Amino acid sequence: MTAFLTRLLGRLPVGYLQLTHSPGRLLAALAGVAFANVLVFVQLGLAGSMAESVAIPYRLFQPNLLILSPVESETLTDAATLPRQRLFQALVHPDVTGGTSIYVGRSTWISGHDASSSIQFFGLASDAGSFLHDALAAPLVSLSLSDTALVDTLTRFVDMRGFVGATPDAPVPFEIQNRQLGAVGNVSIGGGFGGDGVFLVSDQTFFHLFPQRSSATPSHILLGLAPGADPGRVAAELVQLYPPDTVRIRAVTDAMAQEVRYQMTERPTGLIFAFGVVIGMVVGIVIAYQVLSADVADHLREYATFKAMGFRQSFFIGIILEEAIILAAIGFWPGLAFSALFYQTLAYLTNIPIFMTPERAVAVFVGTILACALSGILAMRKLAAAQPADLF
Amino acid sequence: MTEPVITVRHLDHFFGEGEASKQALFDVNLAVGRGSLTILMGPSGSGKTTLLTLMGCLREVGSGSVMLLEHELCGADEALRVDLRRRLGFVFQAHNLHDSLTARQNVMMGLQVHGRGDPARHARAADHLLGLLGLGERLHYLPGNLSGGQKQRVAIARALVSNPNIIFADEPTAALDKVSGMAAVQLFKELGRTRGTTTVMVTHDPRILDLADRIVTLEDGRIVRDHPGPARNEPLAAPV
Numbered sequence: 060m061t062a063f064l065t066r067l068l069g070r071l072p073v074g075y076l077q078l079t080h081s082p083g084r085l086l087a088a089l090a091g092v093a094f095a096n097v098l099v100f101v102q103l104g105l106a107g108s109m110a111e112s113v114a115i116p117y118r119l120f121q122p123n124l125l126i127l128s129p130v131e132s133e134t135l136t137d138a139a140t141l142p143r144q145r146l147f148q149a150l151v152h153p154d155v156t157g158g159t160s161i162y163v164g165r166s167t168w169i170s171g172h173d174a175s176s177s178i179q180f181f182g183l184a185s186d187a188g189s190f191l192h193d194a195l196a197a198p199l200v201s202l203s204l205s206d207t208a209l210v211d212t213l214t215r216f217v218d219m220r221g222f223v224g225a226t227p228d229a230p231v232p233f234e235i236q237n238r239q240l241g242a243v244g245n246v247s248i249g250g251g252f253g254g255d256g257v258f259l260v261s262d263q264t265f266f267h268l269f270p271q272r273s274s275a276t277p278s279h280i281l282l283g284l285a286p287g288a289d290p291g292r293v294a295a296e297l298v299q300l301y302p303p304d305t306v307r308i309r310a311v312t313d314a315m316a317q318e319v320r321y322q323m324t325e326r327p328t329g330l331i332f333a334f335g336v337v338i339g340m341v342v343g344i345v346i347a348y349q350v351l352s353a354d355v356a357d358h359l360r361e362y363a364t365f366k367a368m369g370f371r372q373s374f375f376i377g378i379i380l381e382e383a384i385i386l387a388a389i390g391f392w393p394g395l396a397f398s399a400l401f402y403q404t405l406a407y408l409t410n411i412p413i414f415m416t417p418e419r420a421v422a423v424f425v426g427t428i429l430a431c432a433l434s435g436i437l438a439m440r441k442l443a444a445a446q447p448a449d450l451f
Numbered sequence: 452m453t454e455p456v457i458t459v460r461h462l463d464h465f466f467g468e469g470e471a472s473k474q475a476l477f478d479v480n481l482a483v484g485r486g487s488l489t490i491l492m493g494p495s496g497s498g499k500t501t502l503l504t505l506m507g508c509l510r511e512v513g514s515g516s517v518m519l520l521e522h523e524l525c526g527a528d529e530a531l532r533v534d535l536r537r538r539l540g541f542v543f544q545a546h547n548l549h550d551s552l553t554a555r556q557n558v559m560m561g562l563q564v565h566g567r568g569d570p571a572r573h574a575r576a577a578d579h580l581l582g583l584l585g586l587g588e589r590l591h592y593l594p595g596n597l598s599g600g601q602k603q604r605v606a607i608a609r610a611l612v613s614n615p616n617i618i619f620a621d622e623p624t625a626a627l628d629k630v631s632g633m634a635a636v637q638l639f640k641e642l643g644r645t646r647g648t649t650t651v652m653v654t655h656d657p658r659i660l661d662l663a664d665r666i667v668t669l670e671d672g673r674i675v676r677d678h679p680g681p682a683r684n685e686p687l688a689a690p691v
C-alpha cells in the first residue's frame with residue numbers, strides 16, 4: 060500500500076502512514092465517517108422513498124396523457140373535486156381524442172381485531188382501460204361486476220397472502236366501509252407515506268363505498284391526445300376554454316414531478332429529511348475535523364521540522380487532504396453497507412419503496428470526500444502553531 | 452579563508468516588543484568560510500541558538516545584515532527563506548523524527564523536499580547514508596524502536612542526504628555516545644573537505660573543539676572571542 064501510494068503521490072504517503080500508525084484513532088475516525096454516512100443515507104433513502112411512493116400511483120396512468128385537476132389540488136389524493144363538465148368541454152379540442160373521470164377516496168380497512176390499514180381507492184370508469192397502464196387494461200374488465208376490487212398485495216399491516224391469485228371466478232371476500240366486497244384480481248403498488256395500499260374499483264363500486272360522492276364531480280380527468288399532438292400546446296389552449304383559475308392542466312409526468320417537488324419542499328416531512336441530511340453532514344464534518352485536528356496537534360514538532368527543512372504550505376495541505384480522503388474513501392464503505400442493510404430491513408418491515416440507487420451512492424461518496432476535505436482545510440489552521448524556530 | 456557563505460554584520464536581535472522587549476544579540480559580526488567547521492560556544496542563554504536560527508532562516512532578521520549564500524536575510528520574505536532552507540541541513544538537539552516513518556523514510560523526506568523524484572533512488576541514497584552512520588541494519592525500524600543515539604544518527608542522515616550547502620547543528624552530539632558522536636563530526640569534516648559543505652555547530656564537547664577550524668565564543672549576546680581552532684589550516688578572514 061505504501062509503495063502504491065508513493066507512486067501515486069510522487070512522495071511518501073505521510074498522511075497514510077500517520078493515520079495507520081495510530082489504529083485506535085483511525086478506527087474511531089472511520090466509525091465516525093461511517094456513522095455520518097448512515098445518517099445521510101437514511102435521510103436520503105426516506106426522501107427518495109417518499110418521492111417514489113408519490114410517483115407510483117401516477118404510473119397507473121399512461122404517461123402521455125393530460126390530467127385535469129382542481130386548482131386547489133397539490134396531490135393526486137387531495138379531496139378537492141372538479142365538475143365532470145370539464146371533460147366534455149375538453150372534447151371539443153381537435154387534438155383531444157377522449158377522456159375519462161377518476162374518483163379518489165380514502166377509507167380505513169379494519170382487517171382484524173387490531174389491524175387496520177388506510178386504503179386509497181381509485182374509482183375508474185369502464186372505458187378507462189385505454190388511459191391506464193397496459194397491465195391494468197385486462198383486469199379492469201373484471202371490475203364491471205358490482206362490488207369487486209383489484210386489491211394491493213403489498214398493503215401494509217394486513218396479511219395479504221389470502222388475496223394473492225384472486226380471480227373473478229374465485230373472488231376473495233372482504234369487508235370495508237360496512238360493505239361486502241370481492242377481490243377479483245391483484246395489483247402491486249404498496250404503501251407510501253400517505254397510505255398503506257391502493258385498491259382499484261369501478262366508479263359504480265366507488266359510489267357504493269363513498270355515497271356522498273357523485274359521478275358529476277370526479278377528482279381528476281384524464282385526456283387522451285391525438286398522435287403527435289404537443290401536450291404543452293394543447294394544455295395551453297384548453298386553459299382558454301375554462302373560467303380563469305378553475306383547472307390545472309398538465310401532462311401526467313409533469314403532474315407527478317410537481318407533486319414530488321411539492322412533497323419534498325413544501326411539506327414538513329420533506330423538509331425534515333433535508334434537515335436530516337444537513338445534520339448528518341455536520342456530524343461527519345465535526346468528527347473528521349476532531350480527528351484531523353488532533354492528529355495535527357500531535358504532530359506539531361514533526362510539522363515544524365518539515366517546515367525547517369523547507370517544505371512548503373502545499374505539502375502540509377497535501378498531507379491533511381491525503382488523510383481526509385483516506386478517511387472518506389474507507390469510511391464510506393461500511394457506511395454504505397450498513398445503509399443498504401437498513402434500507403432492506405425498513406423495506407421489509409414497512410413496505411415503503413426504499414432501496415439503494417447507484418446515483419445516491421455516488422453522490423454520497425463524492426459528498427463524503429468533499430466534507431472530509433473541508434474538515435481537513437479547517438484542521439489546517441492548527442498548523443500555524445508549528446514554529447520551526449522553536450525546535451532548537 | 453575561502454569565500455564566505457555566511458556574513459553577519461551588526462546583527463542585533465530582540466525578543467518581544469516594547470516594554471517587555473529583551474535584546475538577545477548585540478552587534479554580532481561574523482564571517483563563515485565555505486567548507487569550514489565553526490563551533491559556537493558560550494554559557495547557557497548567551498545567544499548561540501538565537502544566532503543559529505537567524506543564520507538558518509528560521510527567524511526573521513530585523514536589524515543589521517545576514518548574507519546567506521549570497522542572499523540578504525534582513526527583510527527577506529518567507530518564500531525566499533523557505534527556498535534557502537532547502538539548501539541547509541538542520542540537526543536539532545532533539546531528533547524530531549516522524550514517529551510513523553521508518554528510519555529510511557525519515558531520511559527520504561530530506562530528499563523529497565526537493566520535489567518529485569524516483570522513490571527507489573531516494574531509498575538507495577538514504578540507505579547508503581544510514582549505512583555510513585552504522586544504521587544499515589535498522590533501515591525499517593520506526594523511531595520508537597531505536598535508541599536515542601540511533602535516532603539522532605537518523606536525524607543527521609536526514610540533514611545530510613540532500614547534500615546541503617550548510618549544516619546547522621545545535622548540540623548534535625548530546626544524545627550520542629563518544630564514538631558515534633566523533634564519527635558524526637568526522638563525517639561533517641569529511642563533507643567539508645570533499646564537497647565544501649560548511650558546518651556551524653553549537654557544542655561544548657572538548658574533543659570536537661579539536662576538530663574545529665574556528666571557535667566563536669558568545670557571552671550575553673556578544674561575541675567575546677573569535678579565534679582559529681586547532682584544526683585550522685587556512686588563514687582567518689579579514690576582520691569585518
Ligand SMILES: Nc1ncnc2c1ncn2[C@@H]1O[C@H](COP(=O)(O)OP(=O)(O)O)[C@@H](O)[C@H]1O
Nearest residue numbers: 466467473475494495496497498499500501502
Ligand atoms: N523565543 C524566545 N522568546 C524570548 N526570549 C528568548 C527566546 N529564545 C531565547 N530567548 C532569550 O534569549 C537569550 C538567548 O537565548 P538562546 O539563544 O537560546 O541561548 P543559548 O542557546 O546560548 O543557550 C536568553 O536570554 C533567552 O532567555
Ligand SMILES: [Mg+2]
Nearest residue numbers: 451499500621
Ligand atoms: Mg541553546
